[in-house]
Amino acid sequence: MSGSVGSGRGGSWEPAQGVAAWWQAAPFALVFGVFFLLPLALVAVVSLWNFNEYELIPAVTLRNYFSIFEGCSRLTDNGDFCVTLSTYLSTLKFCLIVWAVTLVLGFAVAYFLAFHVRSATTQTVLFVLCTVPFWTSNVIRMISWVPLLGRNGLVNQSLMGIGLIEQPIEWLLFSDFSVVLAFVHLYTMFMIVPIFNSMMRIDRSLLEAASDAGASGWQTLWNVVVPLSKTGILIGSIFVITIVMGDFVTIGVMGGQQIASVGKIIQVQTSYLQFPLAAANAVILLAVVLMIIWALTRLVDIRKEL
Template identity: 80%
Template sequence: MKRAPPAWLQATPFTAVMLLFFIAPLLLIAAVSFWPLSDYELIPGFTFQNYATLFEGCASLQDPCVTLKTYASTIKFSLVTWALTLVIGFAIAYFLAFHVRSLTAQTVLFVVCTIPFWTSNVIRMISWVPLLGRNGLVNQTLQAAGLTSEPVEWLLFSDFSVVLAFVHLYTMFMIVPIFNSMMRIDRSLIEAATDAGASAWQTLWNVVVPLSRTGILIGSIFVITIVMGDFVTVGVMGGQQIASVGKTIQVQTSYLQFPLAAANAVVLLAVVLLIIVALNRLVDLRKEL
């Protein structure tokens, strides 16, 4: 009988891929973040000046520095997008899992939800411009209905348009894991709650939500981490007028300030990891999966 190769040998290809394409780039970015800042070339060395530059003037809480303001803006976008995608994603996943009985219908509706992913993110973002612009369809409709006398300015190139694009782009990342968790729920538990006299809302809150927490956590991690590092959406939908950490790093790299951008990336990674650790304190994924 042929024996299977040892576990360490089976894990070697995966480990090699992780080291080459994940761990090594992170270590390189961390190393570059300590190199001296130069306008024309990368000079290996060791200095904390890049981190000092990032947080220069941040000691005063009454007048936060640019870095703190940028991180506050990015976290604001992440939390608002997370809340909206959670509500929308949970509602859609609940409908697909509990109100659509046919497996074929579930599959068809699920595929319909993925249709926007068949095109580029940039194309999906640009599609909002003719709708939300000064002479766009929304403003024309509002003026034709007599609801406004002039175009609404905040529909485009504003915080509203950025959040709208985020929700449009990333709600699916919340739907999929929540739907997967809901499909694993034993339907007899729902029937037992109903037989015990629980209302639909009580069943939802006391049975469905707790049993869907793994999917909620995974979806939350997806959405928050993607939004925290996004710079394309903020640039396009914000009209290059709204700051975010990802946008700052993109600008720094465009000006060849690689050590400073690397330091900013390390700080961003630390913030995202802290958020993930905080979320994991609510649900232990290792036990739930």
């Protein structure tokens, strides 16, 4: 009798628990659907619309996608790729360089904070110092480089003053260098935080065991710390890659409006009210970013690691 009552209670409790779980997840699912899935669906729908100089025409067509890749089946007369492929390659170039630099800097800073700073108070103070630049606007932080890197800026004037150069260095500002420098300045923190969190979870006894086994500092770093920090590295990489791939403000300001990027093309098309064409570019960019993220998640099973 007691067994039947117990099973009855268990049977009635499990569905109730399932219903409660669904109700708890419903608000988050609603927010995710309204603010993420629905806008993406609308962008995909608009990318299939037609348009002219005066109006949007809600008729299904692939004209926008064909227009984006027009002429990309062959090289130009100068032996270059078409505008679309050249722009994507330029964006991927910046993405790869910024990812590599922020990974090295972010890993080094996180490693120092996690393993060489013993005091929790000191860790907190140094961590807050890393966030100080985020107290101001991205645009202000970018503009702050102009008086430093300009032709008559502090860097050029200092180098000329000590006799290292005779003429100002032109490529310090409004160049690929200044764009990468601004990206690294703006987004290294997105790499530091997740790597630091992963490193703080590492059992310190593992490091002691590696040292007792005769491993050098570099061997311990490569065989213990790096594998156990893969989750943070992956999350930081996803943050940096997704932000850089869609950025157009940084490239526009620090590139002097002379360097093309996919985000810049979308912004220009939107300003000219070519919304279907901009939406098609956005869908293609999203597909490229998702493929990059998919490739990264093949290297680390983030769900298992978390």
